[in-house]
Amino acid sequence: MERIDTIAIYGGGGHGKVVADIAASNGFGSILWIDDAPKEEAVGLEEFIASTPDIPVALGIGNNLHREKSFQRLTDAGLKVISLVHPSAIISESAVIERGAVVMPGAVINAEAVVKEGAIINSAAVIEHDCVIGRFAHISPNCALGGDVKVGERTHIGIGASVIQCLSIGPDVKVGAGAAVIHNLPGSIMAAGVPAVIKKEFR
Numbered sequence: 001m002e003r004i005d006t007i008a009i010y011g012g013g014g015h016g017k018v019v020a021d022i023a024a025s026n027g028f029g030s031i032l033w034i035d036d037a038p039k040e041e042a043v044g045l046e047e048f049i050a051s052t053p054d055i056p057v058a059l060g061i062g063n064n065l066h067r068e069k070s071f072q073r074l075t076d077a078g079l080k081v082i083s084l085v086h087p088s089a090i091i092s093e094s095a096v097i098e099r100g101a102v103v104m105p106g107a108v109i110n111a112e113a114v115v116k117e118g119a120i121i122n123s124a125a126v127i128e129h130d131c132v133i134g135r136f137a138h139i140s141p142n143c144a145l146g147g148d149v150k151v152g153e154r155t156h157i158g159i160g161a162s163v164i165q166c167l168s169i170g171p172d173v174k175v176g177a178g179a180a181v182i183h184n185l186p187g188s189i190m191a192a193g194v195p196a197v198i199k200k201e202f203r
């Protein structure tokens with residue numbers, strides 16, 4: 001029998017569309033859109049919160065800081081923010097995916113890795129054993145993280161970047177597309193290149 005469970009998705013941009021596909025592949029048959037610029041088919045966040053609906057919410061916002069703030073607002077209001085995992089992703093039984101996280105098609109998350117609240121593991125990214133992906137971080141498509149890599153809160157690892165095993169990358173970092181990270185990186189910097197070097201400091 002067809003399921004018609006409803007899910008709310010906050011963020012109707014490009015990232016939100018992919019999250020909607022993942023929701024559909026998880027059996028959600030109806031989507032209520034929440035958007036900051038509500039159009040005909042979407043409600044605003046405050047309007048949604050005020051109606052306190054008994055339906056789960058997924059985060060469809062690509063910007064890490066914005067996603068963190070929205071998560072806080074939703075959970076403060078007592079609403080249920082859920083994680084979504086595409087059925088084609090391969091997740092170890094010992095891995096942990098926390099609430100608000102989204103795992104895209106073809107991603108691999110290996111043994112005892114932890115994906116913290118609101119993080120995005122994008123399409124075909126490989127997260128090796130024992131990695132910890134910080135809250136609201138974003139691991140872009142086709143990234144590869146070796147075993148035991150720690151990624152800080154709100155850090156963005158650019159598309160196709162690689163990180164060798166056992167490294168630690170601080171919070172609020174941007175790693176450039178295609179980078180090869182071979183040393184620990186402090187917080188609040190931008191690093192890029194092969195091997196990756198620090199190119200900007202945000203403090």
Ligand SMILES: CC(C)(COP(=O)(O)OP(=O)(O)OC[C@H]1O[C@@H](n2cnc3c(N)ncnc32)[C@H](O)[C@@H]1OP(=O)(O)O)[C@@H](O)C(=O)NCCC(=O)NCCS
Nearest residue numbers: 122140141157158159174175176177178179190192193199
């Ligand atoms: C890393 C990034 C965020 C930097 O953006 P930025 O802060 O605007 O950086 P700038 O364009 O000012 O570049 C600063 C320097 O870094 C270099 N640089 C930027 N991105 C680079 C990259 N990916 N690889 C190598 N060098 C890079 C620039 O050439 C420039 O070098 P220079 O100072 O010698 O001229 C951006 O280039 C990037 O790679 N974003 C990834 C986007 C992505 O993965 N999107 C997928 C989302 S799903």
